[in-house]
Amino acid sequence: MIDPDGPEPLYRQVAAVLRERIETGELPPNRPIPSILHIQQEFGVARGTALKAVELLRDEGLVHTVKGRGTYVTGPAQ
């Protein structure tokens, strides 16, 4: 899934996996993506790394975050 020894930073690798799930529709619009804790556990990365990955997707406009609730896939019509 992700390669800790690869040249690509972990947070970029994690972001890439999530990005693909969004683009394939596995994570549909207006639905929450996995929480930071879930991402931590699934990919075996630290909190900061998971946060950075989600931050990247947010900067790309793919997702939007509601504090205290979660991060959601941004629909095409947003």
Place this chain on the structure above:
Amino acid sequence: MIDPDGPEPLYRQVAAVLRERIETGELPPNRPIPSILHIQQEFGVARGTALKAVELLRDEGLVHTVKGRGTYVTGPAQ
């Protein structure tokens, strides 16, 4: 503000600026100094450099750090 090409190490230059702000009262006792992230951005240095600058002030007793909260100016009566 700071000179990346100067002979003085960056972390010392950053520390010097913060030290002056404390001594002039711009950063008053028992008040937080800028966070590591803020220092990074303001001075355009890396995280490690910002950390090292604050570490220097801490060694001098000018500030004290509370993990998870921030770094504060140490009052005269401490």
Place this chain on the structure above:
DNA sequence: GCCCATTTGTACGTATGTATG
């Protein structure tokens, strides 16, 4: 309104790898 769990945000400490002078 209050407590509590969940989730996100922010913050610090530390460590490692790489590059430069």
Place this chain on the structure above:
DNA sequence: GCATACATACGTACAAATGGG
């Protein structure tokens, strides 16, 4: 070789917002 500097990564802690009971 060493000090400086940057980027990445892990771990931990405190704060704020949300929602359910």
